[in-house]
Amino acid sequence: MIQCDSCGYPVINGMHTCPNCLAEMPDEIVAPIPVEEEVYDYNEDEIPFCTLRPIALPGEREMSEEVYEEGAEVYLFRQNTVPHDRSIDDEEQACFFFSDGHWFIEDRSHDNSTYVHAGAGIKLEPGDIIKSILPILLKSARFTPSTNEVAVLSRLINRMKYLRPNASSVREVARKAVDECKQSYQSVNPTVELFKNKWGWNKERLIDVLEALWKELK
Numbered sequence: 001m002i003q004c005d006s007c008g009y010p011v012i013n014g015m016h017t018c019p020n021c022l023a024e025m026p027d028e029i030v031a032p033i034p035v036e037e038e039v040y041d042y043n044e045d046e047i048p049f050c051t052l053r054p055i056a057l058p059g060e061r062e063m064s065e066e067v068y069e070e071g072a073e074v075y076l077f078r079q080n081t082v083p084h085d086r087s088i089d090d091e092e093q094a095c096f097f098f099s100d101g102h103w104f105i106e107d108r109s110h111d112n113s114t115y116v117h118a119g120a121g122i123k124l125e126p127g128d129i130i131k132s133i134l135p136i137l138l139k140s141a142r143f144t145p146s147t148n149e150v151a152v153l154s155r156l157i158n159r160m161k162y163l164r165p166n167a168s169s170v171r172e173v174a175r176k177a178v179d180e181c182k183q184s185y186q187s188v189n190p191t192v193e194l195f196k197n198k199w200g201w202n203k204e205r206l207i208d209v210l211e212a213l214w215k216e217l218k
Contacts, residue, residue: 004023004025005023006023006183007023007183049067049068050068050096050103051065051066051067052065052066052068052076052081053065053066054066054082066081068096072097072098073095073098074096074097075094075095075108076088076093076094077089077092077093078090078093085161089108089109089110089113091110092108092109093107093108094106094107094109095108148194149194149195153209153213156174156178156191156210157210157213157214159177159180160174160210160214163176163177170211170214170215171207174207174211175207177210178191178203178206178207189203191206
């Protein structure tokens with residue numbers, strides 16, 4: 001995980017552009033870093049623990065690392081992860097469990113909203129479900145987006161989830177999420193320009209699409 005030189009947003013190794021400001025990433029960052037599987041020599045009587053480090057969004061304060069020492073099973077919910085993030089289930093979001101020397105995660109949320117970014121490659125098992133926002137985009141906006149456009153729209157929707165509790169309408173939330181994409185030193189909003197140049201959308205049209213996506217996701 002590194003930070004974008006243009007806006008400071010956290011970028012995962014292997015991404016070609018920053019999902020926040022669309023700046024291109026240097027070649028040495030685009031190339032995924034090979035990861036060697038760690039062999040963990042553990043005692044079966046040892047009580048395992050795990051730590052999580054929340055990633056702050058632009059404008060948010062850095063959050064401290066959370067240490068969970070409950071043992072071989074850890075249940076995650078809003079209060080013991082990121083209390084101010086209402087997109088996290090307040091009862092059960094996910095469960096970490098320890099087995100054969102490795103940690104596993106299982107979705108427990110009401111809306112099946114726990115995902116793992118497949119940046120370094122994830123082993124698939126029978127029954128795994130791979131979800132993408134692409135079918136929703138095709139249904140709601142009726143266009144075929146590029147990978148970069150899907151990443152940008154997904155980022156905006158996630159930001160809307162965070163902003164929604166403090167806004168009077170979904171449209172207000174969408175507008176705030178789009179406005180945040182423009183840095184103070186920029187003359188134009190790069191996210192609006194992305195869709196304007198390819199699809200002819202102005203800012204209001206982009207907000208229309210985000211509203212439609214929000215309704216589909218809900």
